Amino acid sequence: METSLTQKGLKIWSTSFWQGKYVEIPGIEMDLDSVLSFLRKHNLNKTEDLLKDEFKSDNKSIPKSQDSNHPDATTDNHDDVKDQEESDVLRSYKSDEKNPLMYSHVYRELESFVERSVDLYKPELSQILYPVFVHMYLELVYNGHEGAAMEFIKTFGSKQESFYEEDVQKLSYMTKPRHMRGSELIENFQTAQFTVRMSRDTYTQLRKATEEIHGIARNKKQIAATSGGMVGEANRQANRQKVYYGLLREPDLSAFTNTILMNEPDEEDDGEGDKPKKKKLKRDAHLKRQKNDPNAPVASRMPFPDLRDTDKAEKARALKESLRESLWGQNVFLPILGAGFSDAAIKVWSLLPSKLKVLKSADELGDINRDADDVLHRMMEDNSGVVSRTLYGHSGPVYGISFSPDKSMLLSCSEDGTIRLWSLQTWTCLVCYRGHMYAVWHVKFSPQGYYFASAGHDKTVMLWSTEQHHSLRIFAGHFSDVDCIAFHPNCNYIASGSSDRSVRVWDCVSGNCVRLMTGHKTAVSTLAFSPDGRFLASGGRDSRVLFWDIAHGHLLADLSNHSQTVTALAFSRDGNILASSSTDFGLAMWDFQKLINESSLEDVNVAHNPDVRTDSKNLLVTSYSTKTSPILHLHFTRRNLLLSVGPYCG
Numbered sequence: 330m331e332t333s334l335t336q337k338g339l340k341i342w343s344t345s346f347w348q349g350k351y352v353e354i355p356g357i358e359m360d361l362d363s364v365l366s367f368l369r370k371h372n373l374n375k376t377e378d379l380l381k382d383e384f385k386s387d388n389k390s391i392p393k394s395q396d397s398n399h400p401d402a403t404t405d406n407h408d409d410v411k412d413q414e415e416s417d418v419l420r421s422y423k424s425d426e427k428n429p430l431m432y433s434h435v436y437r438e439l440e441s442f443v444e445r446s447v448d449l450y451k452p453e454l455s456q457i458l459y460p461v462f463v464h465m466y467l468e469l470v471y472n473g474h475e476g477a478a479m480e481f482i483k484t485f486g487s488k489q490e491s492f493y494e495e496d497v498q499k500l501s502y503m504t505k506p507r508h509m510r511g512s513e514l515i516e517n518f519q520t521a522q523f524t525v526r527m528s529r530d531t532y533t534q535l536r537k538a539t540e541e542i543h544g545i546a547r548n549k550k551q552i553a554a555t556s557g558g559m560v561g562e563a564n565r566q567a568n569r570q571k572v573y574y575g576l577l578r579e580p581d582l583s584a585f586t587n588t589i590l591m592n593e594p595d596e597e598d599d600g601e602g603d604k605p606k607k608k609k610l611k612r613d614a615h616l617k618r619q620k621n622d623p624n625a626p627v628a629s630r631m632p633f634p635d636l637r638d639t640d641k642a643e644k645a646r647a648l649k650e651s652l653r654e655s656l657w658g659q660n661v662f663l664p665i666l667g668a669g670f671s672d673a674a675i676k677v678w679s680l681l682p683s684k685l686k687v688l689k690s691a692d693e694l695g696d697i698n699r700d701a702d703d704v705l706h707r708m709m710e711d712n713s714g715v716v717s718r719t720l721y722g723h724s725g726p727v728y729g730i731s732f733s734p735d736k737s738m739l740l741s742c743s744e745d746g747t748i749r750l751w752s753l754q755t756w757t758c759l760v761c762y763r764g765h766m767y768a769v770w771h772v773k774f775s776p777q778g779y780y781f782a783s784a785g786h787d788k789t790v791m792l793w794s795t796e797q798h799h800s801l802r803i804f805a806g807h808f809s810d811v812d813c814i815a816f817h818p819n820c821n822y823i824a825s826g827s828s829d830r831s832v833r834v835w836d837c838v839s840g841n842c843v844r845l846m847t848g849h850k851t852a853v854s855t856l857a858f859s860p861d862g863r864f865l866a867s868g869g870r871d872s873r874v875l876f877w878d879i880a881h882g883h884l885l886a887d888l889s890n891h892s893q894t895v896t897a898l899a900f901s902r903d904g905n906i907l908a909s910s911s912t913d914f915g916l917a918m919w920d921f922q923k924l925i926n927e928s929s930l931e932d933v934n935v936a937h938n939p940d941v942r943t944d945s946k947n948l949l950v951t952s953y954s955t956k957t958s959p960i961l962h963l964h965f966t967r968r969n970l971l972l973s974v975g976p977y978c979g
Contacts, residue, residue: 429477432465436485446534452553453531459489460523460561463500467515471506479504492557492830492850492871517559517808517829524561554887554941558847559808559829567845568882572834574862575625577819624863624880630838631821633779665753666974667739669727675720675741677753684714688754709754722749722758729771734778738795742769748783750795764791764800771813775820780837782823784811790825792837804835806842815856815865824865826853832867834879844882848875857898857907859921866907866921868895874909874917876924876942886924886942890917890949899963899971906950908971910960916973918950 368377439461443454462485469478479501486497499514509515555562665685667677679685686709688694697707725744732739738759739751748762748769767786774781780801784790790811792802809828816823822843823835832853834844851870858865864885865877872893876886891911899908905922924942942948960975 429469429472429474432469432477433481433484436462436465436481440488450531450534453527454534456525456527456556456561459493460525462486462489463496463518463523466500467503467509467518470503471509473506475504490556495851496559513809521560521808522564524564526562526564554884554943555846555848557850558831562847563831563845563882567842570836570841570843572843572879573624573626573630573819573821574817574879575622575819576862577625577628578621626819626821631780631819633777633820665732665736667730667732668974669730669741669743671726673721673723673725673727673743673745675723675727675730675739675751676717677720677739678717684716685718685753685756686710687713687756718756720751720756720758722751722761723747725768728769729773731772731774731781733774734776740772740774740781742772742783742785744768746785748772748793760795760798762793762798762800764793764803765789770810773814773816775816776818777820780820782814782816784814784825786810788827790814790823790835792823802835802837802840804833804840804842806833806845807831810852812852813855815858817858818860818862824856824858826856826867826869828852830869832856832865832877834865844877844879846877846882846884848884848887849873854894855896855898857900859900860902860904864921864925866898866900866909868898868909870894872911872913874898874907874919876921878930880930884941885928886948888919888943888945888948890945890952891915896959896961897963897973899965901965901969901971902967903969908963908965910963910973910975912959914955914957914959916953916955916960916963918952920948920950924948 365377365380368374368380439458443451443458446454466478466482469475469481482497482501486501489497496514499512503509503512503515664679664681664683665677666680667675669675677685688708689697689710694708697704701707720739720741723741723743723745727741727743730739730741737753739753740748741751742748746763746765746767746769748765749758750760750762751757752759762783765783765785765787769783769785771784772781773783779794779796781793781795782790783793788805788807788809788811790804790807791800792804793800804823804825807825807827807829811825811827813826814823817834821837823837825833825835826849827833830847830849830851830853832844832846832849833842834846835841836843849867849869849871850873853867853869855868856865857867863878863880865879867875867877869875872889872891872895874886874888874890874895875884876888877883878885891909891913892915893911893913895909895911897908897910900906900921901908905920907919907921908916909919910916928942955975957979958975958977960973962974964972964974966972
């Protein structure tokens with residue numbers, strides 16, 4: 330048996346072990362209708378006539394709706410063409426089966442076949458039940474068998490996997506053909522294949538299958554771990570492209586680091602003259618030690634402007650702090666905190682005694698000595714300092730904000746479909762970016778600044794730069810809202826999580842989707858890359874945290890400690906710990922390094938599935954809970970101090 334849920338419908342060829350009748354959906358007329366509609370829509374009359382003549386020469390009839398000589402032919406009207414194209418899509422559910430009770434009979438036979446199968450093959454065979462169920466129900470609805478359709482979904486709908494419950498409920502609302510028109514769910518079923526992955530042995534059992542996997546059949550645990558996607562699992566070809574997950578070499582910062590280290594008094598000087606010298610030599614050796622990562626992309630693959638001196642100084646300062654042995658000390662907190670609100674306002678607070686100041690006027694800036702060491706301090710108006718500032722500009726709730734790495738700019742996204750870039754020196758809006766059709770749910774600066782990404786209700790992810798007002802890339806492929814995004818540490822890739830229950834990784838240079846990973850049973854709500862760039866963590870409304878190896882697109886672990894939506898994920902600076910938070914007022918710390926050490930990553934490839942870890946208790950380091958504050962955001966400082974932010978709901 331072969332199944333595929335495509336624009337031509339789900340085609341099923343019966344085999345000897347089924348009693349009943351399967352009808353192959355005719356595709357040639359639908360294809361001709363679509364082609365002729367396209368030609369007429371674009372006024373390609375000559376090509377349309379040639380195609381009709383060629384088709385008639387083969388003794389085949391042209392559908393009446395497309396024959397311009399037929400009295401019932403459609404007119405050259407935009408609305409008529411649109412309606413015709415929609416009808417062409419729905420026509421794939423047309424069936425010659427006159428007995429609606431046959432559908433329930435045949436589906437029971439399919440269930441019996443799966444149930445009677447050997448236990449080794451049963452988990453993989455059971456994957457075909459859902460796509461067959463969907464297509465049979467839609468056939469009943471389209472062909473006017475409303476009563477039989479309602480009985481069919483009542484009988485078999487509850488037997489589908491729990492992660493399809495939401496989709497089955499949406500299907501139950503469609504009881505008449507007109508309900509199918511304009512449905513987002515129907516559009517997803519029509520424009521994407523429902524992928525079912527099976528082993529060679531299971532393939533032999535079925536004679537034909539949608540996709541062949543070399544090796545032994547996967548067990549029930551492995552299948553359950555990666556099931557749940559709106560259009561099935563990811564096929565093998567989706568994860569075969571090479572991903573350059575390695576990190577780029579750091580720029581030469583020796584001039585800045587030496588200056589900073591020389592000016593800083595040694596904190597561990599206990600009177601022995603040689604100790605500070607040894608420590609400084611150790612620091613210098615660390616700074617000079619640069620290795621080429623074979624898995625890293627070339628530096629010029631993703632073009633960035635040259636680093637300014639201020640950027641190099643900031644990187645050197647970060648490196649200096651990371652070399653300190655103490656995790657506690659002064660200036661461990663972020664200097665500023667920002668939040669967006671439902672009243673369209675953005676508020677920024679200073680977390681240090683120094684206040685938020687405004688840039689001086691142009692005339693005053695001209696009098697400043699640019700070569701002064703404290704030129705940045707002199708540029709700000711001393712009398713303008715305040716503890717917090719509020720920014721207005723959006724016309725709808727603000728759903729996300731992101732600070733630039735140097736904290737000089739702020740991005741915000743809103744329900745109004747726009748993204749705004751704000752200056753944190755003049756405290757004004759610099760640019761309003763327009764490109765999304767609907768609300769923008771998330772926006773994120775790249776780790777190096779300059780580029781940023783956005784995701785929204787229009788099912789797309791967009792890549793932008795601060796120097797241009799239009800998008801550089803549009804990543805389309807998700808089948809529902811894109812709820813969260815994350816930049817790869819080397820800035821060459823963007824990960825996206827969607828309400829279609831899948832995670833995708835996009836190549837910023839080519840615009841292609843290089844990884845498609847399924848496993849979440851509900852919408853994906855948050856993402857985080859590991860500091861080394863090889864691994865990706867995702868959290869969802871199913872209260873689970875999943876770990877992925879993006880080198881091959883495999884799921885490594887499926888962990889659960891929360892009882893509600895996972896709202897935020899953050900890796901520690903050394904990559905050993907992952908923190909997760911939830912709307913259940915809880916925060917969990919996971920031993921990520923232990924997971925990696927106990928995983929046989931050397932033996933993993935695209936064709937070999939590793940065992941999925943589900944022993945949450947063994948990997949859970951500790952957990953905390955607030956009184957009545959759901960944690961919405963997590964951040965590890967440069968010295969591994971974990972900060973969390975959330976509203977008080979008491």
